[in-house]
Amino acid sequence: MSKTRTRKSDARQRLIETAEQLLYAEGIQAVGIDRIIAEAGVAKMTLYNHFPSKDDLVLAVLEFREAKFDAMFEKWMERHRKAGMDGLEAFFAALKDWFKSPGFRGCMFINSNVELADAEHAASKFSAQHKERFYEMLKQNIAEYAGTTKADMVAPAIALMVEGAIVTAVMQQSIEPADVARDAALMLVSKSSRKRK
Structure with missing residues (x-):
């Protein structure tokens, strides 16, 4: 696997794990996309490259x-x-x-x-x-x-x-x-x- 692909999959996993912690602790409606991006340490474009919408991210989290x-x-x-x-x-x-x-x-x-x-x-x-x-x-x-x-x-x-x-x-x-x-x-x-x- 190339380093670029590894970084992309690492970023995706980090987004999922960060979102899981936040959404479980505080709820889906209480946690915005910007907070997930900030806590995962990724760019907004990185999130949307993996998840076209918050709904897609929520499904991946579940x-x-x-x-x-x-x-x-x-x-x-x-x-x-x-x-x-x-x-x-x-x-x-x-x-x-x-x-x-x-x-x-x-x-x-x-x-x-x-x-x-x-x-x-x-x-x-x-x-x-x-x-x-x-x-x-x-x-x-x-x-x-x-x-x-x-x-x-x-x-x-x-x-x-x-x-x-x-x-x-x-x-x-x-x-x-x-x-x-x-x-x-x-x-x-x-x-x-x-x-x-």
């Missing part, structure tokens, strides 16, 4: 955030699995780790959807797709714990508990909603087990 978040969450889950937890318990322990992480401000995908207030926006659509992928990962962990049939029955309700826990953790500035959601999820799985007998 794609980057998904890869970063998924890797982080999987790492936390793996650590809890190695400590002897099953998939569902590890999921909620990782959720709690996320709530404890520095600068936690909830789910960037929920926040973006609320701020954009347009279901047809490319970033809103990507956020909705991210939530579908996150739901499938949760459902797999429920299936590991309780079997596929039970996972099909209880996953939608547990997913609502998880999303509620994320929002509540931000509003209360507390990690406890992860434990509340875990306990409710385990109780729900247990109750559905009794009904099936």
Whole structure:
């Protein structure tokens, strides 16, 4: 790869990483393009060479955030699995780790959807797709714990508990909603087990 091409890709990545930090911490509407350019240390033309509009940058940020978040969450889950937890318990322990992480401000995908207030926006659509992928990962962990049939029955309700826990953790500035959601999820799985007998 040529040095010019490397510099261009470095600048693009720096823009995405800078924008991700700012947009997550302060919100899409609160952070302007000029601030992102200044903090990334690039020229305005560099930004527009990579991203024709702020909307394009926001979408790239969400794609980057998904890869970063998924890797982080999987790492936390793996650590809890190695400590002897099953998939569902590890999921909620990782959720709690996320709530404890520095600068936690909830789910960037929920926040973006609320701020954009347009279901047809490319970033809103990507956020909705991210939530579908996150739901499938949760459902797999429920299936590991309780079997596929039970996972099909209880996953939608547990997913609502998880999303509620994320929002509540931000509003209360507390990690406890992860434990509340875990306990409710385990109780729900247990109750559905009794009904099936």
